[in-house]
Amino acid sequence: MHIYLDNAATTKMSETALAAMLPYFREQYGNPSSLYSFGQHAHEALTDARERIARQLHCEAREITFTSGGSEADNQAIVSAARIGERKGKRHIVSTAFEHHAVLHTLSKLEKEGFEVTLLPVHENGIVQPEEVEAAIRPETCLVTVMYANNEIGTIQPIEEMGRICRAKGVLFHTDAVQAVGHLPIDVEKQNIDLLSLSAHKFHGPKGIGALYARKGIPLTTLVEGGAQERGKRGGTENVPAIVGMAAALEEACQSMEEERAKMTQLRDRLIQGLSQIPHSVLNGDADSRLPGNVSFCFEGIEGESLLLLLDDKGISASSGSACTSGALDPSHVLLAIGRPHEIAHGSLRLTLSRETTQKEIDDTIEAVKQVVAYLRQMSPVWRDLENGKLSFVIQ
């Protein structure tokens, strides 16, 4: 038995996407930059994919730049906005405490160059308040970057409102939409988004490919120097099969989005309900404004890595924000940002569903988690002290 519940980490490629890619490995393998017709076939595939992706985001094809994935798109979006700001003497950026490291590390780099960064609080429900974004914007702010939906706790941010605020104030607005694209409806026009990052393998497309949407008129800074590919904004021969696969996967995901979303939300809530029966457990992040596939819990008195390993023994692939799973000293910055104390953040579990997840898998997982949590608690000195009153429960 294998139950895969780590779809926020990566998803299984869809058959449609795989089938779309295959001809571009051995049949249409030309270089899109080549002048001869064989190369031009590949170029047409690239143009077609760009148009199809643009259609799903409600933007123009020329506003899409292909990248190696979400991280590169985040890096390029932020560096580009910083360079634009710098030219006007604007060196302040607003972001949040629970962004992906592709954003946070890029911001730290800019701080070393003299930029000032304000990281907004994300509150216990994991949602950034648009009013706080507005209040943080200064005359010298060049960029606001807030993720569309958080990768660990799944909370969806009020992007449209933030976009409106930024547009009114003349500040560029970027959103890392890696967890949202293909799962939630996106309309960059309506939502006032200037820059948006996406990654194909989060919506059943191939790994190693992503895109950056940049509203026309926003000059991008080139991070990968090379040829004139991507209008000079990203050197290197285009990964044609992956780009074609990404377009196919995105179209497929968007076509069935409403139906899959309803189904996944129902299973997600079933899982949340099941895990809530475990005493002294808590759901991380808002219960409603939440990705259809995300379930994130903390269990008091246990540590996440041992929980993952024992679930793995039962055939369940899951993830945790425990420090031990990452090799870092501190537990997940996301869980700390929503106010979970260290000792609680260590006992976290993230289960992320896909459109292929079944009700039986959910029910089996609830049982397995219950068993493993109980087993680990009975050997935990922390749990013993909590039970005999030497320590007080943080999670009621």
Add this chain to the structure above:
Amino acid sequence: MALYSDKVMDHFRNPRNVGVIENPDGVGEVGNAKCGDIMKIYLKIENDVIVDVKFETFGCGSAIASSSMATELIKGKPVSEAMKLTNKAVAEALDGLPAHKLHCSVLAEEAIQKAVQDYYDRNGIAYDAAAFPKGEGCPFCHA
């Protein structure tokens, strides 16, 4: 899982000597829940020999495996020998630990030493305090 050796996984999946000893002769607890590891060792000692040992651990796979292995290594041994158990010996007996997990074996070594210290204290046995861990916070993290 390639992160851990088969030995680590065996001791993690089937930990030896888990539990509590009622009326123990020595108890040692080290670590900090903030860092994600706490180890507690219970000793039953007769004629200076560890006749029984149990542990409770809050922590990752290697913390549980290190506790399990450490208890096996000292069970039936004289107290003086248990005092000589090093973290290196625990890690070696587990066929190695990943570098960032070596502190788990240190916790096992220190938990045993603290339990022995507690046994000495309870029985008014003189010892050199320098030979024991100070137990002031966790040397591995910010806690």
